[in-house]
Amino acid sequence: MATAQLTSSSISTRNLPLFQGIRPYAVKFSSVGQLRVGGLTQRLFQGLVVNAATVVAPKYTSIKPLGDRVLVKIKTVEEKTDGGILLPTTAQTKPQGGEVVAVGEGKTLGETKVDVSVKNGTQVVYSKYAGIEVEFNGSKHLILKDDDIVGILETDDIKDLKPLNDRVLIKVAEAEEKTAGGLLLTGASKEKPSIGMVVAVGPGSLDEGGNRKELSIVSGNTVLYSKYAGNDFKGKDGSDYIALRASDAMAVLS
Helix, strand or coil, X not given: CCCEEECCCCEECCCCCCCCCCCXXXXXXXXXXXXXXXXXXXXXXXXXXXXXXXXCCCCCCCCCCCCCEEEEEECCCXXXXXCCCECCHHHCCCCCEEEEEEECCCEEECCEEECCCXXXXXXXXXXXXXXXXXXXXXXXXXXXXXXXXXXXXXXXXXXXXXXXXXXXXXXXXXXXXXXXXXXXXXXXHCCCCCEXXXXXXXXXXXXXXXXXXXXXXXXXXXXXXXXCCCEEEXXXXXXXXXXXXXXXXXXXXX
């Protein structure tokens, strides 16, 4: 297994907590050094900067998204559990939701003008790796496409999610406790299920003419879905949920 070693004489990481909340300003290598990977050596050039996000200068007082893009103010990371236990930075869950604070003018499909599907003030859940993060007015925001918004969530329980476009919300089936031969499985050896019941569906995707295409699955269907698709969530009842595109559901089981 290859190992990596930084031999540059100075690495500036001020204001950069580990993993969560990496400040967008920069990770800067302030001098020339070398990066060793196994037996290979690569030079690190002076002034190399890796940006995690964009900082909007205070002189700019507003951001207006273009086209079908949306500006979302990211929900603050939870620093404590429900029981009041302080979470270390590495254990804090990255938010996947926030409040819409600005929307673009929409887009045109064929001869149809299609507005953005959410409005200012809407609480939304978005795809885990969607958009570009910006620091604006002292808060973290995300600029993303309308299609990257998974659904609307006006409560604090994911089971109440209202999927948008071609997204569906699935309650994941519980993992098997035993093998077919009757052996008891531990938590680490339980295989993650790829089966669940559909609890909510979106209105469907838009075709090239701007018309909605109704989804082929409905609430109540039990489906088999792609193992690595979608966004995983934990419901307040302790159940696991996943929000994914309808195309990631491969079969209906009955």
